[in-house]
Amino acid sequence: MLSDEAKADALEHHLIAQTNSHPPFPTASEIALQIESQPIRKGVGNLFVSRQGNVKRLEPMPEKPTLQDFFRLRFTATSNHCLQSANHAMKAGMSEEVVLACLLHDTVQELIKVDHGWWSAQMYEPYVSEKVVFAIRYHQALRFYEDKEYGYMYPDLYRQIFGSDYKPEPYIEQTYQRVRKHRWYVESRMVTVNDLYAFEKGVNPTLDQFTDIIGRHFKQPHEGLGFDNSASAHMWRSMATPDHPL
Numbered sequence: 001m002l003s004d005e006a007k008a009d010a011l012e013h014h015l016i017a018q019t020n021s022h023p024p025f026p027t028a029s030e031i032a033l034q035i036e037s038q039p040i041r042k043g044v045g046n047l048f049v050s051r052q053g054n055v056k057r058l059e060p061m062p063e064k065p066t067l068q069d070f071f072r073l074r075f076t077a078t079s080n081h082c083l084q085s086a087n088h089a090m091k092a093g094m095s096e097e098v099v100l101a102c103l104l105h106d107t108v109q110e111l112i113k114v115d116h117g118w119w120s121a122q123m124y125e126p127y128v129s130e131k132v133v134f135a136i137r138y139h140q141a142l143r144f145y146e147d148k149e150y151g152y153m154y155p156d157l158y159r160q161i162f163g164s165d166y167k168p169e170p171y172i173e174q175t176y177q178r179v180r181k182h183r184w185y186v187e188s189r190m191v192t193v194n195d196l197y198a199f200e201k202g203v204n205p206t207l208d209q210f211t212d213i214i215g216r217h218f219k220q221p222h223e224g225l226g227f228d229n230s231a232s233a234h235m236w237r238s239m240a241t242p243d244h245p246l
């Protein structure tokens, strides 16, 4: 019954209302209630569970696996996010160490997700500088705290996955208070600033872009990752062979 003009107006109002609203975020207690409706816990690593159907057989790793081999053959769930973050950091003119920290920051989620900043830092500790380790370890805590000076806002994704009223646990709060006064705070903060949840369309960074940075800042063991007897070699082996029953 509306005139064409009135229809166009109504449609426009409808579209504006749609873009400005989203379903309400769950509360932390609603998220806690979901726990017993799932056969797996949320902190499990991507390599150990399939979100759809059964897990797939994995291609074997080369005898002496490199970081690049892990990206290609095992970091399949995390590599796009990490490449996008590193690409963003590179384009923003960040230091090579920050770019590397962005490239590696979430890859340990193939092994384990819970407390991934600390796990990731430990996994990379034998192979990268202390500053890169620091940046990776603390991005997990810093991401809960806004820093407008550096353009970091609390992400809606966390309202969705932790709950709208979630308060970080005391160890996270204490870590944040300590790290914000540290001389490498900015390096870790920059991992959160480049930690993208919405990607630019048509931007498909590849690992080749980072070959030089990896070459300069990642100490590739000549025995291969997993076989160099480092403190984190078992973590690399666990990602290489996640089907070993023990």
Ligand SMILES: [Fe+2]
Pocket (backbone or CB within 6 Å): 105, 106, 116, 139, 140
């Ligand atoms: Fe992360």
Ligand SMILES: [Fe+2]
Pocket (backbone or CB within 6 Å): 081, 105, 106, 195, 196
């Ligand atoms: Fe991330």
